[in-house]
Amino acid sequence: MPEETDVRRALLEAAARLLGEEGPSALSTRRLAREAGTSTMAVYTHFGGMPALVREIVADGFARLFDRVAAVTPSDDVVDDLLRVAAAYRANALEHPHVYAVMFGSASLGGYRLRDDELDVGLAAFGQLVDVTRRAMAAGALREDDPAAVAGQLWSALHGYVMLELSGFNAVVDDPERQLLWPMLGHLVEGLSVQGHRPDR
Amino acid sequence: MPEETDVRRALLEAAARLLGEEGPSALSTRRLAREAGTSTMAVYTHFGGMPALVREIVADGFARLFDRVAAVTPSDDVVDDLLRVAAAYRANALEHPHVYAVMFGSASLGGYRLRDDELDVGLAAFGQLVDVTRRAMAAGALREDDPAAVAGQLWSALHGYVMLELSGFNAVVDDPERQLLWPMLGHLVEGLSVQGHRPDR
DNA sequence: TCAGCGACGATAACGCCGTTATGAGAGGCT
DNA sequence: AGCCTCTCATAACGGCGTTATCGTCGCTGA
Numbered sequence: 001m002p003e004e005t006d007v008r009r010a011l012l013e014a015a016a017r018l019l020g021e022e023g024p025s026a027l028s029t030r031r032l033a034r035e036a037g038t039s040t041m042a043v044y045t046h047f048g049g050m051p052a053l054v055r056e057i058v059a060d061g062f063a064r065l066f067d068r069v070a071a072v073t074p075s076d077d078v079v080d081d082l083l084r085v086a087a088a089y090r091a092n093a094l095e096h097p098h099v100y101a102v103m104f105g106s107a108s109l110g111g112y113r114l115r116d117d118e119l120d121v122g123l124a125a126f127g128q129l130v131d132v133t134r135r136a137m138a139a140g141a142l143r144e145d146d147p148a149a150v151a152g153q154l155w156s157a158l159h160g161y162v163m164l165e166l167s168g169f170n171a172v173v174d175d176p177e178r179q180l181l182w183p184m185l186g187h188l189v190e191g192l193s194v195q196g197h198r199p200d201r
Numbered sequence: 202m203p204e205e206t207d208v209r210r211a212l213l214e215a216a217a218r219l220l221g222e223e224g225p226s227a228l229s230t231r232r233l234a235r236e237a238g239t240s241t242m243a244v245y246t247h248f249g250g251m252p253a254l255v256r257e258i259v260a261d262g263f264a265r266l267f268d269r270v271a272a273v274t275p276s277d278d279v280v281d282d283l284l285r286v287a288a289a290y291r292a293n294a295l296e297h298p299h300v301y302a303v304m305f306g307s308a309s310l311g312g313y314r315l316r317d318d319e320l321d322v323g324l325a326a327f328g329q330l331v332d333v334t335r336r337a338m339a340a341g342a343l344r345e346d347d348p349a350a351v352a353g354q355l356w357s358a359l360h361g362y363v364m365l366e367l368s369g370f371n372a373v374v375d376d377p378e379r380q381l382l383w384p385m386l387g388h389l390v391e392g393l394s395v396q397g398h399r400p401d402r
Numbered sequence: 403t404c405a406g407c408g409a410c411g412a413t414a415a416c417g418c419c420g421t422t423a424t425g426a427g428a429g430g431c432t
Numbered sequence: 433a434g435c436c437t438c439t440c441a442t443a444a445c446g447g448c449g450t451t452a453t454c455g456t457c458g459c460t461g462a
Contacts, residue, residue: 007439029420040420041440050420104368105306126373149374153385156371160361167305172327172353179347184354187392194391208410230449241449242411251449 008046010036015057019098027054054102055118061099062121068092069128078136079189085132086158086185093162101166104159129155142192150192157188209247211237216258220299228255255303256319262300263322269293270329279337280390286333287359287386294363302367305360330356343393351393358389 014035018026029040029050036042047053068088074081093100103122133151136142142150161170161181170176215236219227230241230251237243248254269289275282294301304323334352337343343351362371362382371377 005439028418030418039441041422041442044421045439101306104364104370105302122370123373146374146380149380149384152371152373152377152381153388155373156362156365156381156385157358157389158361159365160359160363161357162361163305163364164357164360169305169323170353170357172324172356173347173350176353179350180353180357183350184357184389187354188358188385188389189392190395191388191391191393194395206410229447231447240412242413242451245450246410 005046007036007038007042010038011042011046011053012056012060015053016060016099019057019102020096023098024102055115057099058103059118059121061096061103062118062125064096065089065092065103066121066125066128069125074132074135078132078139078141082132082136082154082189083182083185085129086154086181089158090162090165090181093166097166100162104163126151126155142189143195145192153192154185154188157184206247208237208239208243211239212243212247212254213257213261216254217261217300220258220303221297224299225303256316258300259304260319260322262297262304263319263326265297266290266293266304267322267326267329270326275333275336279333279340279342283333283337283355283390284383284386286330287355287382290359291363291366291382294367298367301363305364327352327356343390344396346393354393355386355389358385 011032014032015027018031018035027050029043032053033040033042043050043053047056068091069085072081072084072088130147130151133142133154134147137144137147137150161176161184164170164180165176170180173179212233215233216228219232219236228251230244233254234241234243244251244254248257269292270286273282273285273289331348331352334343334355335348338345338348338351362377362385365371365381366377371381374380
């Protein structure tokens with residue numbers, strides 16, 4: 001049960017700022033303490049070490065992702081809702097690329113490991129996508145199927161494009177957003193909406 | 202023009218082994234020198250520093266990816282070729298998860314940065330996918346379109362699933378391979394094969 | 403043959419890092 | 433007042449990347 005002392009808040013804000021502005025390599029206990037105007041011990045009394053502090057940052061990242069997706073207002077065009085959810089997801093990742101990388105990377109950054117509570121927040125965000133998918137099925141825009149599986153397929157594709165964009169690999173085409181992201185989602189939705197079923201593989 | 206001295210080879214092999222067995226955090230000049238039976242200076246005389254050594258590992262990773270995909274023998278079923286290319290891509294990533302993460306992660310690991318020659322090897326591997334895509338279009342299995350764009354869409358989706366699998370997030374469903382990977386690629390191919398065109402977004 | 407040279411790498415040092423031990427100070431409770 | 437707990441500054445330990453220094457080879461040219 002973390003109480004929001006000033007030092008604790010200062011550390012979290014400095015960590016978020018450092019991660020956002022200079023990347024993961026700038027996140028060190030000493031640098032953090034310097035920026036927050038305290039000593040390295042504060043990191044240990046308030047968090048128990050760098051990995052736990054990173055966990056907090058990751059949890060905040062999932063919470064922000066959830067909020068960003070939740071801010072998409074449903075309309076009467078379910079497919080458009082789906083695409084706007086994707087746009088919100090991508091925008092959040094582009095605005096906080098390092099946090100996104102830590103959230104989903106098997107990356108380094110102190111040997112953290114996703115724990116149940118953070119995973120729950122992540123699953124809650126995924127649940128939003130499942131909801132939109134379920135609504136799209138109810139509206140007939142997507143073929144009836146396991147909503148979690150279909151949402152997972154959409155998520156995989158979206159996540160893949162975002163990761164390639166963050167790595168710069170989307171430059172294999174001239175206009176990635178118009179040649180990769182939206183066509184890919186469009187074609188995937190199209191394949192998911194066909195009524196005839198074809199065996200997979 | 203690197204000459205293959207024993208020490209150089211020993212360093213590269215130790216680095217590959219450490220990265221594969223213990224992950225990125227085990228890759229340090231001192232540890233590396235210890236494992237290779239030499240001193241840290243060897244890293245600098247042969248590579249110029251850890252980032253350059255990591256670059257070599259990444260280049261090898263791209264070369265191996267290329268070979269793995271090239272080993273897929275074309276058949277008369279172009280869509281099946283495509284799926285077997287995807288399977289080879291995924292298998293390579295699962296066998297060398299840390300290398301794959303470094304190749305495509307905006308990750309840390311010493312502040313490397315993809316340079317032209319490594320990027321060329323990566324683009325060559327992507328070219329293989331473009332070729333398969335082009336053949337699929339010629340065979341009528343995919344609608345005529347920009348092959349690079351279509352290949353990029355397939356790559357994005359595949360890469361996304363692989364990344365989620367490496368992060369453990371594919372556990373949102375019970376049987377990820379049968380509920381996510383193959384259906385996703387199948388639906389995407391289906392959407393890409395429909396003759397009617399729908400405006401994207 | 404042998405002097406000279408250049409590459410290789412072992413040693414040690416510098417300033418970082420994460421982490422821990424120690425202790426000083428502040429605030430609340432009895 | 434006494435005590436206790438929480439907070440954090442200081443200092444230390446070992447490990448890190450990197451650089452400077454320097455000894456030791458093997459080769460080359462006369």
